[in-house]
Every structure is written in structure tokens, then in C-alpha cells.
Amino acid sequence: MIAFFIDADNLCAPSWVEEAFHKLEVGEGRVAVRRAYGSAEKLKGLADVLRSRHIRPFVNLALSKNTTDVALAVDAMDLSYQTPRPTVIAVGSGDADFVPLVLRLRERGFRMVCVSEQGKMAPEAVHAYDHVILVGQEHAVEAPQSPAAELQKLEPPPAKPPAARTVAKKVPAKKAVAKKAPAKKVAAKKAKPAAKKSVGDAAGKVTVAQILNAASSLRAGQPQSLGEVVKLLHDAKLLGKNATSTKLFKKFPFHFELLPPKQPNQIRYIPSP
Template identity: 60%
Template sequence: MTAFFIDADNLCAPAWVEEAFRTLEQHEGSVSLRRAYGSADKLKGLGEVLRTRMIRPYMNLSLTKNTTDVALAVDVMELSYEPSHPSTIAIGSGDADFVPLVLRLRERGFRMVCLSDRGKMAPEAVNAYDQVFLVGQEADAVTEAPAAVQDAAPPAPRSPAAKKTPARKTTPRKAAAPKPAVQAALSRKAPAKKAAAKKVASTTAAKAADGRRARSASGAGEAVSVRNILDHAPALKAGQWQPLGDIVKLLHDAKLLGKNTASTKLFKKFPDQFELKPQTQPNAVRYLPEAR
């Protein structure tokens, strides 16, 4: 029996929750118990995937400090003492706050699995789990995942001829890598790759500069469309109010919004497609699909 507890304040993109769920089913089998914990806004943004995957939402109390992690941990510990408790417990969060909970449950014989957004996996939390899967499309994801960390997407199939080549014999050694290598992979790059990384960064910076110059010549922001915004912030497609800060972070990550660019200025370019509230110092945004 497998139980999946999602910290919706951490793993908050609908597409990534769906990817995490598929990955968990693929590697651990059927998921019997499914719960998501978070604020009302975060759970509302995940409404469609919670409905289709039959994940029970647990709304957190509206307090001055976010207590979602504690609420999730209390329920996990309570479940672990039930007579029909699960053998595998999956935590949908890369937050290091869950490490004491994970270590205690591993001591009691539970298999502990983590499913985290690539950009939110705490390096110090990796060794606490039996298995870690990373989801999402962040550019700074681990490029060579050691034994305990795997990308959610399965590797591309190899041709029969390729399997017979001597080079493929190095694959088992990767599975036997010691766990300390996992943390090293998340906290620093291998020295041999630094030169290549600098070259890529230089090329990327040059392309970005070219793009900025092109936009300044034809009018800033014209390269950003409503489709771009919806593709990188899919929670908006539901037409429900979303926290402006969460949407802005996704747009920053996708390079659709500069660090010094006001987010409200971008949305006000499309007054028929997006609505902000309140009028002064807005903190929420929604898409108006009927206006398309």
C-alpha cells in the first residue's frame, strides 16, 4: 500500500502534480491514499488535477504563519500507527522541514519517497529518502541524477545495437554510486563541466542581449503573448483567481518577465484577457477565457 501526501504550498503547479502522480504509480504501483495540504488559493489552483486524480484536499487554517508542513506531518504520523498503515509513504515536497519526519518513519521500517519540483529540492534532504524523483521543466535541474535521484520522465529506449556496445556497461556503476554523491550532484557541478557550463551561459547571455535589443527597437514586451503566459502558468487557464506572486515567479523562471519589470505592467498590456485585484497594489490575477 502506498500513500501520497502533497504539500500544495511547495508542489503547486497542476502539471507537476500530475507528473508526480504518474511517476509514483510507475515506480511504486497503485496509490491507495491521496491527500493534498495547502492554503485555499493553492488548493483551488490545483482543483482540476485533484478532481481527476481523486486527491482529497485538506485546507490549511488562515494564520499569520504558514503551518501546512506541520498539519501534513501530524496526519502522516497518525496514519503510520494505524493497523492498516501503508508500507510506502511519498511526500510531495522538497522542503527540508520534513527531514525529521522522514528519518523517524524510516527507522520504523517505512519506505520513504520524495517527489519534488526540480527548483525546490533541498540538497540536505536528499539522503533522508529511499528514493527522490524530480518533476517540472526548470533549466537548473540535475543533469546526471545519481542512484537516489531520478528524473520523473523515463529514459529514451535504446536500439539493440547500442545495448551491445561496451560503453553501455558503465550503467550499473551509476546505480551503485554512494549516497553522498547525490548531495554533491545537487550542491555543485563537476569540475570537468564548468568550462562547458560557462560557454553555455555566455551563449545564453548573448542571445538574451540580442533579444532585448530587438525588443527595444520594436517596443518592449511585444514578444510576450497571452499564449506564452498561459503555457508557462497553466493554472491561469482555469479562469480562477491565482496568487500574483506565484504566477510572477513562473514567468520569471520562463524569462518572460525581467527582474526589474513590473508584473502588473505586463498583464495590463492584455486588459481583455487578464484581470488584477485589488486595483491598487494587486495581489491576485485571473485569466478571462471568454474574452478570447
């Protein structure tokens, strides 16, 4: 039996939860116990997938301190002592806060699986689990070749010395090919800056008001999930697919605070005094 405990304050996008269930069922088997913990606002955003996947929501108390992790840990330990007990326990969060819980359950013989969004997995938590599943991974974009490689393709193959000496009439044809190559080189150089401008231009024009309009939950001044806010900015076309969200928010240091500073997974709006 597999039990899946979801930290909805961390794994907060419906597509991530759906992908998590698919990968769990393929790699581990049928998920019998399905629970999601979080604030009323976060669970409301997961309403569709909670209904379609038959996940039981557990609304966390609206306190100044986030207590979702503790509520999840208490229920996970409680379930581990019930009969029949699960053989696999999956935690839907990459936070290092769950490491003591994971180590304790592993000591009692449970197979521990972590499901985390790509980029949110705490490095110190990786080896605490038996298996880590990452969700929300974007398709890798093929890196453009360097200008030198592109120009090398345009260069005509070097003529063999014997052919150049024996066939004098072919020399003008070779010169004509050589003259066309610079034109292609110039075209390649001109096309390169245009490609660079298409990535991240929107970030420089985004305003604080546009960010608040797209992610209205920030106006409350409470820490919000960085992944959820970034998803809203993507949907509002305010953040490019390959743009860095932290770079955008750092442009407004007096309006937004990234938490924690080193490996941020939350964002807080600082209202004007």
C-alpha cells in the same frame, strides 16, 4: 500500499501533480492514499487534478504563519500507526522542514520518497529520502557551438602540398573557395548577437504593474509560491523560457522580496507606503 501527502503550497502546479502521480505509479506502484494540504487559494488552483486523480483536499487555517507543513506531518504520523499501514510514504515537497518527519518514519521501516519541483529540492534533504523524484523539468536546449567551432566547419580542408605543386591550374579554384569563407564567417558572427537578443529581452521591459496583473495574488502582500508566480509570468509572456525569475524580481528590490534570500521558493510584494 502507497500514501502520497502533497504540500500544495510547494507542489502547486496541476501539471507537476499529474507528472508526480505518473512517476510514482511507474516506479513504486498504485497510490492508495492521496491527500493535498494547503490554503484555499492554492487548492482551488489544483481543482482539476484533485478531481481527476481523486485527491482529498485538506484546507489549512488562514494564519499569519504557514502551518501547512505541520498539518501534513501530523496526518502522516497518524496514518503510520493505522492498520493496514502503508509501505511507502511520499511527500510532495522538497523543503528541509520535513526532514525530521522523514527520518522518524524511516526508522519505523517505511520507504520514504520525495517528489519535488526541479530547482526547489533542498540539498540537505536529498539524503534523508530513499528516493527523490523531480518534476517540472524543462527539455534541455542544445547549446550553440562556439564561434571557433562554427568557423572551423567553414574552413576549407588544407590542400596537400604535392597536389598544389603538380596541378597549377587548380590554384585559382582554391583561392575562390578561400574568398567565400570570410563571407560565411561574417554571416555567422552577425547571426550570433541576434540569437542572444532573443533570450531574456522581455525581462528588461517588464514592469511592476504587468507582474501584478499577471499574478494578482501578489497584491495581498503575503508570501506566494515562486514556482506558481513564475508559471503565471510564463503564461502571460512576461518571462522567457530560459530567463531567470530571481534576476527579474531583483530589478525591483523596493517592490518584491525573495524568501528565503539564499534559496528562494517564495516571493512577496511590498506595497507602496
